[in-house]
Each structure stands twice: as structure tokens, then as C-alpha cells.
Amino acid sequence: MKTFKRILLFLLLGIGVLVYLNYPKLNMISGYAAKYMASSVLIGGHATKYVATTDLDMPLIDLASTEFDEKNKVAKASVYGLMERTTIDRQGLGTVLTNEKYPTDASYLQPNRNFKKVDKPYPYGHLPPKDTVFKEIDYDLLQKAVALPFSKPKLQKTRTLAILYKGHLIHEEYVDGFDKDTPILGWSMTKSVLATCFGILEKNGKIQSHWPAPIPEWQDDERSAITLNHLLRMQSGLEWSEDYTRISDVTKMLFLDPDMTQAQRVKKAVAKPGEKWNYSSGTTNLLSGILRQQFRSPQAYLDFLYARFIDKIGAHSMLIEADLEGNYVGSSYGWASTRDWGRIGQLYLDRGQWNGEELFKPEWVDYITRPTALSNGTYGAHFWLNAQGKYPDVPKDLFSMNGFQGQYVFIVPSKDLVVVRTGLAEYPDFDINGFLSTLVRAIN
Template sequence: MKLLKRVLILLLIVIAVVVYFNYTKLNIISGYASKNMASSVFVAGRSTESITQYDNNVPLIKLAETEVDNSIKQASSSVYGFMERQSVYREGLGTVLINNDYDPNKFTLKPNRNKVSDTIPYPYGQANPRDTVFPEIDIDQLNKAVAIAFSNPEVQKTRTVLILYKGHLVTENYIDGFTKDTPVLGWSMAKSVLATCYGILEHQGKLGMDWPAPIAEWKQDERKDITLNHLLRMQSGLEWEEDYTKISDVTKMLFLDSDMTKAQKGKKAVAKPTEIWNYSSGTTNLLSGILRQQFRSHQEYLDFPYSALIDKIGMYSMVMEADIAGNYVGSAYAWASTRDWARFGQLYLDKGLWNGEQLFNTAWVEYITEPTPHSDGTYGAHFWLNAEGRYPDVPKDLFSCNGHEGQYVFVIPSKELVIVRTGLAQDPLFDVNTFLSEVVKSVQ
């Protein structure tokens, strides 16, 4: 009996030590599980069973137990009863992971949407896509390419694929549980959406990329020389750790902060602007905060991405989620159907021209696809590039929006292609080079 008591005491001590040293990690695990479940249910309209079986069934996150309350649109998660985190749904703003700063009565604004029906065929309108046959498209080869994306589903985990050619839908495919209308979390593809708001404001003559970042705290130190261009290119020289496998700057921001625009703002400079390239989700959320400064009211800020871009091109399924303080989380939280993600790609293939209206300068595409120094030709301005042959068998003019777990919107101007792929695995588990090269082969 004494031995048993000693074993139990030792076990309790071990548990206490583990909990103590992993307290913040438990916070992030349960926070991720709660947030992902709530958004997948209340934004994407998917079942809790599917999310538990697939989306949250990954190392560490699967340790969390999650309950959903549909009556109040809330999800709660904990790890063996420790560190319960809650996420709540807010109309028009998606879901938010709450903390002690959250006051449901304090923030009641939501973006105004302008959703209109029309008779224009997809992707430029809301009508059914036009049934078009292109003699230069090898359909058998195209079908082979799509089949490759869905082969070995336990490894590649592809969910949706859609391909536009010359502004026409040529193929789309979805696994069970996903349709052309199912919103998909783009993760870091949201960065490209946020950046496009800057391109639109530049086109409207309201700001320039060479403007100093309007951050009062930076005016009296070495950070005063950081421009909007430096931020969009991730070359500000500011300290930042982008590591999702541990407690880092990015995980603390996403799962602990009430105002995510502040995480990067307070970081010290470790290099002069342009001296290094350092990918930073904190930088994008800082840009979201700077975007908010461009408007006289919070309501105008909330409305702008929709009125100037999202609803303008008919991406009616898109929801940009906001933090507790009401800032768009441009680093990671934008949802849209596969068809609507493709509309975004088509806008860039058409260099900002949409149904006769120029939303951003044609030179903006040249700007975002100009390789950023020290990125090895892989990054422009909040878009990824193939300038140095990252995908060796794919045209080098390819540029893309990339997101965690293999969310992609690829634009290949030389082939007049827009290719969307979503799933739960990224390169190399999902072989991007092979998939894209097989699609390219279909265009004679």
C-alpha cells in the first residue's frame, strides 16, 4: 500500500511538472482546436465529426477534446480538462478565440456586404460557367493531372482542385463533404488578399509603397526608415520567429493576443531594411493595423476589403475573420470557396481588370512579382514566386498565394492558367511540381 501511494504521489508530481512546463503549449493546443472547430462549423458549415476526424486529428491538436454549442455558436476545447479555450462566432467577422479581454457587448460592428445577382457566366459573374471547348487543351492529359492531385489520398490529402483557362472553367473536382460552395480556410493566402488592399489604395492615389510606415513608436529609432514596401516584402529587418511547432512569436500572436496588429510593432530591429528577408505573419497583421489607420472610422475599415475587392469581384463566400480588437487577421484567417479563390487568381491574371473596371494598376502585378532580395527568388510582395525555378518543370512566370497545409492559388500568365488546390498536406507530401507540370502539359 505504501508503494502504491508513493507511485501515485510520484505520478502526480510528474503530471504537475509536465503541466507547469507546457502550460502555454496547452493554451495553444486547446486554442487551435477550439478556433479551428468553431470556424469550420460556423463559417464553412461542416460537421463536427468530419473536423474531429480530419482537420483536428493531427499531432498534439488531437489531444484536445472539443464541444460545440450550436445554440450560441461557440466551441470549447481543453486538454485532459486543462486550459479550456473558447471560440465564439460573430456575424460577418467569423469566429474569434476569446480571452479575458473579450466583451461581447463592446464590439458590435460588422462589415457591410453588397451581394448582387447577375447573368454573367462564372468566373466573372454569378451565372453558371460557360461550356467551352478549347482545341488546344488535351482533356485526357488534364484529367490525368487532376487525378494525380487526388492519388494517394492518405498522403496528399487533396480536397479540391479547380482550373481556369483564359477565364473559363475547364475542370473542378471535390472530395466527399466539399462542394463548389464550401468555404475553405486559405491560411496564409489571406496575406495576398490583404496586400491587394494596398494595391487598390495605391491605384486610388491614397498611398505609396515608398511611404514610411506610420508607426509613432518607430519615429525616434532605427526603425524609422522602414517603408510599406519593406513590410510587404518581409524585409523590414525586424525580429520575428515564425515557427508553428513550438511557442513562438507567431503562435503567441494567433492564440494569445487580443490585438494581433501589435505583435510585430514592438519588435526590435536586427538588421537594416532590405538586408535580410524574414517571413513574418506579424508583419501582415501590422499591415492590417496600418490599413485601419487609413480610414476615418472602424466601420470604413471593415467595409473596405469587401467594397473595393471581395464583393467587387463576386467572392461572396469569402469571410475575413477579425481579432478581439476588430482587426482583420490578414496573416491567416480568410475563408472562401474554391471557385471564389479562383476568382482572386483570375483578377491577377487579368492584371486588375474586372468586368471593365481597373481595380489596381497593371504595374501592381509587376511589383508583387518582382523577386525580393535574399528570398532566393521565391518571394515578391506578399506573393510567392517561381522566378528561380522552385518548381523546375513549371514556367518561371508562375506566382501564387500559398497557405498552411497546402492551400494554393497558382497563376501562370504564359499559359493563361489559374489553378487552385486545397487540402491538408503541402509540398513535398503534395508534389506541387509534378501536379503543375502535368497541368501545363495539357495546354498545347
């Protein structure tokens, strides 16, 4: 009996230590579960059971118990009853985690949208895509290529695929529960969307990338040398930890901060601007705050993204979620259908031209695809690159929008290609090089 009591005591102590060490993480776990459940139901259009058994079935997150109140559009999650978090819906701004300082019925602004449809075939309009046959395409090899992302469904977890060639949709495919209209969370693909706003501002003479970052509290120390270019290239030299496996700068920002534009803003310099490349979601949300500073009112800020970019190209399914203070969470929370993610890729393939209008200068594409020092040729300005052959059998002019769990928009100018792939797995489970190399070989 004494031995049994000792064992039980050690077990209880062990459990106590585990709870003590991991208790702060519960806030992040329940926050992730509540936020993702709410957005997946209200924006993605999925059933709660489906979300719980697929998207939330991942290490640590699966510890959370999540419930969704359809009538009030509220999601709640906790871990064994601890650290309950609540997510509410705000029309036009998506869903947001609340805290005790922000009442669930607080008033808020929402962006004005223009959902006018254009009488042109997709991607330049909203009519069905043209059924076009290209003599330079090896369609047998194309079929082999498009089968690859779906060949091992339990491992690759591909959900949707769309391929555009010379502005024509030549293939699209969806697993059950998804179709051409289903909004999908792009995660960090949203960074490229936010950055595009700076290309539009630059085209209209509102900003220039070499300008100092307009942060008043930086002007009296070494951070005064940080430019917009440094921020767009993740070269600010500011302290930041992008680690999703623990409590870090990025997890605190996404699941605790009411104003996500501040997380990077208050960090100290650990290197001179340009001396270090450090991928930072905080930097993108800082840029969202800087974008907001360019407008006279919060309403003008909210409207700009859609009026001058998203709705302009007809990507009407897209929604960029905002934090509690009404700032677009440009680092992570952009939703759009597979076809609408494809429209953005096509805009970049067309170097800023859309139905006869120039949204940003062609030189902006040259800028965002110029390799950033110390990134090993993998990063430009909020876009990922293949400049040093990360994908060895794919053209080096490929650039892309990348997101967590394998969300991709690949743009391959030398092949006139835009490829959208979404899912729940990335490399090495999803072989990007094998898929893309087969695809590009199909185009002679």
C-alpha cells in the same frame, strides 16, 4: 514493494515535469481547437464530428477535447480539463477567441456587404461556367494531370481542385463534404488578399510603396527607415519568430492577442531594413493596422475590403475574420469557396481588370512578382514565386498564394492558367511540381 514505489515516484515526477514544461502550450492547443471548430462549423458548414476527426486530428491539437454549442454558437476546448478557451461568433467578422476582459455580448461593428449577382458566366459573374472546348488542350493529358492530386487520398488529402484557362473553368473536383459553394480556410493565402488592398489604394493615389511606415513610435529610432515596401516584402529587419511548433511570436499573436496588429509593431530591429528576409504573419497584421489608419472610421475600414475588392469581383462567399479589436486578421483567417479563391487568381491573371473596371494597376502585378532580395527568388510582395525554379518543370513566371496544409492559388501567365487546390497536406506529401508540370504540358 519499495522498488514499485520508487518506479511510481519517478513516473509521477516525470509526468509532473512534462506538465510543467508543456502547461503554457495548452493555451495554444485549446485555443487552436476552439477557434478552428467554431469557424469550421459556422463558416465552413461542417459537422462537429467531422471537424474533430479530420481537421483537428493532428499532433498536439488532438489532445484537446472540443465541444460546440449550436444554440449559442459557442465553441469550447480544453486539454484534460486544463486551459479552457472559448470562441464566440460575430456576424460578418467570423469567430474569435475571447478572454476575461471581453464580455461575450460586447457590441461590435460589422462590414456592409453587397451580394449583387452578375449575369455573366463564372468567373466574371454568377451564371454557370461556359462549357468550352479548346483545340490547344490535350484533354487526355489533362485528365491524367487532374487525377494526380487525388491519386493517394490518405497521403495527399486533397479536398478541392479548380482549373481556369483563359477565364474559363475547364475542370473542378470535390471530395465528399465539399462543393463549389463550400467556404475553405485559406490560412496564409489571406496575406495576398490583404496585400491587394494596398495595390488598390496605390491605384487610387492614397499610398505609395516607398513611403515610410506610418508608425509614430518608430520615428525616433532605426525603425523609421522601414517603408511599406519593406513590410510587403517581409524585409523590415524586425525581430519575429514564425514557429508553430512551440510558444512563439506567431502562436502568441493568433491565440492570445486581442489586437493582432500590435505584435510586430512593438518588436525591436535586429537588422537594417532590406538586410534580412524573414517571413512574418505579424508583419501582415501590422499592415492590416496600417490599412485601418487610412480611413476616418473603423466602419470605413471594414467596408473597404469588400466594397472595393471582394464583392466587386463577386467573391461573395469570402469572409475575412477579425480579432477582438475589429482588425482583419490578414495573416491567416480568410475563408472562401474554391471558385471564389479562383476569382482572385483570375483578377491577377487579368492584371487588375474586372468586367471593364481597373481595380489595381497592371504595374502592381509586376511589383508583387518581382523577387525580393534574400528570398532565393521564392517571394515577391506577399506572393510566392517560381522565379528561381523552385518547381523545376513549371514555367518560372508562376506566382501563387500559399497557405498552411497545402492551400494554393497558382497563377501561370504564360499558360493563361489559374489553379486552385485545397487540402490538408502539402509538399512532399502533395507533389506540386509533378501535378503542375503535367498540367502545363497539356496546354500546347
